[in-house]
Amino acid sequence: MALVALVAGAGPGEAAPYREYEVRLHEGAAPPAGDLRSDADIINAVARLMRDKLGLSFPAVTKAYVYVNQASLVDGLLRIAGETSEEAWDKGRVAAGVATRVGIFLRGDRLAHMHLLARAGLFAHELAHVSQLKMREGGRGRAAQWILEGHADWVKFRLLDLLGMQAYATSRDEVVRSIVRSATRPKFFPGLEALTGNARWTSTTKQLGPAATYGQAFLAVDWLIERYGSAKLLEFFERFALDANPQEHWRAVFPIPYRQFVDECRARLEGPTLAPAEVSPAPAPPSFPRRP
Structure with a gap:
């Protein structure tokens, strides 16, 4: 990934990011996490692994735009x-990152407080959405x-595993643990059929927490x-x-009826595989440096 621009100050009415990167997918294998x-290194490594190991594609030009704060991020969107305006504020109000057809938009003030594991996970999650947009284009x-x-x-957790940062099984266990320990019991989570649109997804996440939406959805995809x-699944997206x-x-790709799944x-x-007794204690958090 190349550093394209470093903007110290934009003119009136301009929404220039203070860092702008272009993904470079053709510069060899991804380096180990320690390097x-x-x-830029992280996003490059994540994108290459997504392409080479998970079969995901990207637009010919994919960029990452980093903004100072929420207001400048929304302006960039x-x-x-x-x-x-409504879409930009809905996406930028709480998110540390937003995926669009032209790339990912990131809040630098949030990134500054994230360690390597969290930043790599954020980049992988948002780049997965960029790939999803590419697959359904037109x-x-x-x-x-x-x-x-x-x-x-799912892509995020696979990438953390491929980078040697955290085993996929550990990430999955953390999701299960978050569901079991959620203040709202799983039987009161809205069903997947109610989480098809963005509005209900966002309101449920705010009301019940990410275990009811992200956690439930990840386990279903897993x-x-x-x-x-x-x-x-990629065939389905395409x-x-x-x-x-x-x-x-769905019917054209998967042999199981959607309703049955x-x-x-x-x-x-809601079954015994997610009972509290089945959940092991949380492991110690990994030790990765924060961004200087």
Whole structure:
């Protein structure tokens, strides 16, 4: 990834990022985690592993824009990504990162307080969304929000494993632990069928916490991939680029009816495999340096 611009001060009305990177996907294998010294190094390594190990594709030009704070991030979403004011504020109000068709938009003030593990996870999650946008380009509709977010977290946890930062099983255990210990019991979580749109997803996350949305969605995608493989899920995403009825895509790819899969996920979520007695104590957090 190349450092394209470092802007000390933008003119009136301009939304220039103070750091702008362009992803370089063709410069060899990703270095080990211990050699990742900058955000550019991390994003490059993450993107290459996503392409080489997980089969994900990206637009010909993919950039990362880093902004000073919330207001400048929202301004960048308006001016560079072409978001509407409502969309930009909805996405930028609480997020540390936002994915768009032109790349990822990041809050530098949030990144400054993240250690390496958290930054790598954030970059992987948002770049997964960029790839999802690329796969459905030119088509009709989009996958349900729970599938998009669950897949982005699945990619994040796989990348942390590939980088040697945290084992996938450890990440999965942490998700299970967050659900079991949630203030809201899993049987009171809204079902996956209720988490298909962004508005309900956002309101549920605010009301019940991320375990009810991100946690539940990740486990569902983890189970889906465990059963049918990640290539099938990518095939499903790619079908949204077709000029076809989006309601037909699940049936065309997966042998299990959508309703049956959702019901089975619910049963597993509320079943004994997620009982508190099955959850091991939380391990000590990994020791990674914070960004200087």
